[in-house]
Amino acid sequence: MIANSAGKGRVIFHIDMNCFYASVEAAYNPSLKGKPLAIAGNPEERKGIVVTSSYEARDKGVKTTMTIWQAKKNCPELIVMPPNFERYRAASKELFKILADITPNVQPVSIDEGYMDITDVNSELSPLEMAHRLQKRILEELDLPCSIGIAPNKFLAKMGSDMKKPLGITVLRKRELASTLWPLPIGEMYGVGEKTATKLIEKGIETIGDLATHNTYELKQLLGINGERLKNRANGIDNRQVDPEAVFEFKSIGSSQTLPFDTVDEQEVRKLLASLAESVERRMKRKNAAGQSIQIMIRYKNRKTITRSKKLYRYIDTKDEILYQAEELFHLHWNQEPIRLLGITVQDVEVKKNIAKQLDLFTYEEEAGKEKLYQAIEDLSEKYGNDVFKKLDTISQDEQPRTSFQKDFLDDYRK
Known part of the structure; x- marks a missing residue:
């Protein structure tokens, strides 16, 4: 268990809403629940690109950035809706209010994700129990699913929230990284884009574990200072604070x-x-x-x-x-x-x-x-x-x- 008592290290949550736009639309109109739904721009204005889609749509081959005609080819029964950012913004506001009820140490990073530092929260619950209660509250009050990563720093918390969707809760501990994080393909590491992944793979760095053990000098030659930063992250080193003012x-x-x-x-x-x-x-x-x-x-x-x-x-x-x-x-x-x-x-x-x-x-x-x-x-x-x-x-x-x-x-x- 990750301790949340003083002197035993930080405890960070990363909350990541699942299929946020599609989930908000389904919460607003329950008849959409369980159906393949895509949020996309107006095809008449040539913005007909899928922004996000429900898991039911994803299971039938609908992917983000796909054109509407491609998505409907894969899923003829696909329901396509234009984005309603006012609705999403309102839902986001309520989400972060719930997080702020637990601790003032909340850092939103986008409309549908954010960090919490619960290290100093005075609670009889363990971090895992707190995460389950938080996830349940968001689902009950907003009718929105989320995944939560629990870790001693922001990077690992972010990686944890990506590991189980929808409605997942994942604990990433530094001592277990060799078995939990390192086997993942390098392209799945947060902070590694497509171009960076290609460069790393060309050097034989195919997994996060390969990156964690690679020569630092060679990484800096390849990626500059970001090479050393990424290696540190792969080893579970990330000293960034959860900053509400960010x-x-x-x-x-x-x-x-x-x-x-x-x-x-x-x-x-x-x-x-x-x-x-x-x-x-x-x-x-x-x-x-x-x-x-x-x-x-x-x-x-x-x-x-x-x-x-x-x-x-x-x-x-x-x-x-x-x-x-x-x-x-x-x-x-x-x-x-x-x-x-x-x-x-x-x-x-x-x-x-x-x-x-x-x-x-x-x-x-x-x-x-x-x-x-x-x-x-x-x-x-x-x-x-x-x-x-x-x-x-x-x-x-x-x-x-x-x-x-x-x-x-x-x-x-x-x-």
């Missing part, structure tokens, strides 16, 4: 969208860039942040994708500024070929309160003109407190995330 650490905010049709029409391109810039502005306002770099992504008809970025001399946060810089980059790097997808990302993002204003010749006059306003704000703040101009913490419908990959809503469960 949700606020974001260095980029972006938005992308596929066009309904491949196009070279500059008016259509400009219209989409304006929409993307507006979306990025909304999300930055919600985080009260600004960024100092801009990046565009262009995907062409043949699916070749390029990204181009530039560093700015000052921080930006408005639609007009974002659009101006994005258009400049676009026209500089577009090769006039038909475009399939466009994206805009503001990088080097910081919360405004952390940004020290550095006045220069371009902004001095503007700032000087606001001197009386600043003085008035200081006077009011001194009288009524620092939050006198704080905006209401509400979110308009337009500010809701359009995809699950946006992570700037993961602190909603605290509100």
Whole structure:
């Protein structure tokens, strides 16, 4: 058993929701339970790619990233639904509220997974008993299945939650890694992508155990510092803390969208860039942040994708500024070929309160003109407190995330 008493090491849970989008839809509409269900985009807008599917669909050959027509070929009775991110976000919020009932040491990492450090939780239950009770509560209250990994660190907890699905609970202990973790194919190791797996296999590293025992110098030659990091993880070494504040650490905010049709029409391109810039502005306002770099992504008809970025001399946060810089980059790097997808990302993002204003010749006059306003704000703040101009913490419908990959809503469960 992994101890959770003081001085006996950390106890980390990784909670991973099973087929989250499909499970949420089945919880919302019980008639979908037990049926092959796929969540996919609108095929009329060429986003007909399977995002996730129920286990019943997976058993019939439906896989993530498969096109809808391929999925239906494998499973003619497949039910296809468009994603409802508002519904998934609401379910995610309730999930993390349940986790936070047990400990404040909760770190969401995406809409459907997160870590908990239960080391200091005062409970008569063992960690395994706590995991069973938590899993049961999530199933009873939200009608959603999850798997839980229990381990002394985040990496092993994450690997554990992947081992038994659905509704699995797995304990990974360091002393048992040779029998539990090491026999797994290297491609199944968290943190090893397809390209990295290929490089490792070419060097004869076919299992996680092979990686754990391989020469560190050779791994660093092959993968850089990540080679040593991966070897440490394979040996059960991971000192990262469960950090509830990590949700606020974001260095980029972006938005992308596929066009309904491949196009070279500059008016259509400009219209989409304006929409993307507006979306990025909304999300930055919600985080009260600004960024100092801009990046565009262009995907062409043949699916070749390029990204181009530039560093700015000052921080930006408005639609007009974002659009101006994005258009400049676009026209500089577009090769006039038909475009399939466009994206805009503001990088080097910081919360405004952390940004020290550095006045220069371009902004001095503007700032000087606001001197009386600043003085008035200081006077009011001194009288009524620092939050006198704080905006209401509400979110308009337009500010809701359009995809699950946006992570700037993961602190909603605290509100």
